[in-house]
Amino acid sequence: MAKVVGFVCFLLCVQVHAADKMYGVFMVVKGGVQIHTEGKTAPAKVGAKVYEGDKVVTAADSRAKIVMSDRNVLNLSPDTTIEITQYQNDAATGKKNVEIKLSGGKIRSNVEQTYDGEKSKFQIKTPTAVAGVRGTQFQAGFDVKTQMTSIVTFKGAVSLAAVNAQGKMVGNPVMVKKGEMTTAAPNAAPETPKALPKEEIKQIDGDSVASAVTAPVETATVEAGTNTRDVASEAPLAGTDKPAAPTSMIDSQDMDLGMAQEIKPIAAPVLAPPTVVKAPTQDTLKDVTRTLNGKTKVIITPRPR
Template sequence: MKRQWVMVIALLATLLAGCGGGATTTAPPPAERTAEATAPPTEPPPPEGPRATIVDVVNEVDAHALPEETWIDAQVDMTIYLGGEVWAKEASTARVGLEESLVRVAPNTIFTLAQPDPDTVQLNLEDGQVWVNVEGLGPGETFQVETPTAVASVRGTRFSVRTTPEGGTVISVREGTVVVSAAGTEVEVKAGEEVEVPPEGPPGQPRPMSLQEQIRWGMAADGNLNTVLPAFGEPSWITQTGYASHPQCSPDGQYLAYFYYRESADKGYVLYDREAGSFLEPLWPEDTWWMDLHPYENLIAYNTGFEIGTANLEDGSIVSYFMLPDGSLYGTPYWSPDGEWLLFQGEIGAPSRSHVFKAHPDGSELTQLTSGEGDFTHPVWSPDGNSIAYLRSEQPGDSAELWVISADGDPQAVITDTHFVPWMYPVWSPDGSMLAAAGYGEGEYGTEGGLWVIPLDDGGTPWMVPGTEGLTAVNPVWYTDGWPMWDLWILPPGTELPEGEGWPLFFEARGEDGGGLWWYAPGLTESAAFYSSAAWGPIWCPEGENVLFGYTEGTEEERLTTIYSFPLISVP
């Protein structure tokens, strides 16, 4: 209580003094103000040196602009100064600008912006992968990426640096030349090559870029490092003796079916359980030619020379089958999108070699959809199941017209001015607004005719994909269900996003310089561009988590096919 009283007394004395109590001496006038009030403290100026800017962000990306700052959510237009860092987390990516250069940051990657000397801009990469397009450097200036085991230096190029789980580094180059130094040794890596640097060792010899590295470049496919295929991470794979093709995943992604053949006439379909990691012994006929998986059930439709049937994927048992009266040599039976019908071609004799049919899986309501003379082949459902596209040629092997009919056989469109190869299925875009088909050229069997896109809305005119003139361009694959990162594409000045869904369009290209997978998207690139040396792909698994590619090695009886399954980054 004593302390409380003292406090109160002191307060009262102060109040009395303020009210004029006590001495009456007049206080001197206040001194004139001779200086301005002290200004509030200001933030220190940002450090000198190079600066980076966040261009775009996908999923979960953190950053801090200055050293020792707290990590925060990375925002578009956020500035990163010397010592600042960018961290793309699991299934995430970001694009970062440095003056006229660009950096694509891979998932599970952290880089630090550094400047070891006044003429060098450096990214310190402790773990992960970056793709870089370096432009606009002045005389004597250098851009480099440093990992714990190597330094990659450039003056103007498009390249990637990736750390490995073993502690090494892989550098790959799309354009230009990169100088890689480690353990006192330097090597030059040119376009289309990669080099691996082991932990605490010198760089190895440059080698052709591996398929896995090529697929990763889908994350940064052009000069603006636009993503055209977000396949990233370590793939799983299986190998098959001979040539394996036409793979399909079951709706839940558990099963993989594909066709294989060898020059010795050994051929057939294979069923692989991806969860168990084992091949299954099917019970359907050994002379099965082709198969198609049901859109939402674990069923498969197959054909032999004389029957069409369906089988259960889980135990291989036959569910149903039927035969075409007076016909044989059925084409692949394709399920309708609702799983209620099968669409196929059958040879029925003169005056036409084959016609297009549909039927329920048990053979009921068998309906011939085409009539007249000619060869009617390669029918395929539209995505909504309301239309069917097929090819018609006068004689087997002749150039083909492209026809579109309703699911009941009523004509809807016919393309006669442009001719197509008669041995390759046309492919619908995901929204049903376009078809892609291989053109008929001057090569053997009509090859070298390029790849054509046929718009169906408002009677559009077919056009050839730029860059495919004189190429045999086959097996086109649209990006499934459209591409969710369109709004993040950086387009060249004066261009617009392409119409319709399904871009980019992938396809197999074969020419004098060899083959491989190419891609094209109007507005994003002037002409088709090389993607990878895979034999086929990408093949989408319905569950949306994986994409398949095939890679072949060897020839004839020594040929091997590796089927890779790459994880996909989920894009909201």
């Protein structure tokens, strides 16, 4: 019950003031994960923040899960490099624009916000294609060797357009619906989306999520007061017959209640005091007399108390 309450508190705290810069928090870090920001490189740790303009790189056998301040979730597979080139979500103006460059590997996105694809966009760009969504769950991949872009949709639909080296669209975009996948080769239109067997979709779905169920190559620890979390301690004990818990976008094992302490909650709106209109009372007497020109004259006299 405490973990559930903590999870709810995190979702409330992970939102920020409109004037604050959008950012994400590393919820899971397994193996070698690095953050490149403003010319500096640092190892990622659970609870570390990532901002617009940062580049995140996962090594072989490494994974990461980032929860953005607007609740969108990014899961990075091994050997993946992304750059958060643009991340806007202004509650005051309603402006929402996200652009993430995927230069290698795979990224699983759980898009909680709604984008119209025109005034507000959520896009993942590779060197050969652009994927746009309005609110869905999907995996985008880019193979550096073959220069092939791939899309697998788990929920909703994803629009995929192929682009050439000059950034111009090649052929017509395709819509990849739930349970479908497609690929886009260099200088070629995307293939017609095809449905995948349910078991294959289930396998890809599970593999694309960075949960804290299996033992990591390295550990990441975050401290908040007396609350210390070691990701390695969450691995199943050797020799136990208990099956591994199913993976999910955010599960209780991925949570650390101290990691969100620095995240500013939404300020409570300041409401003007309500205008009180007093109902008429019996404290007044009205004497009405008629003047000579036909107009009515009203004289109000306070009633003695």
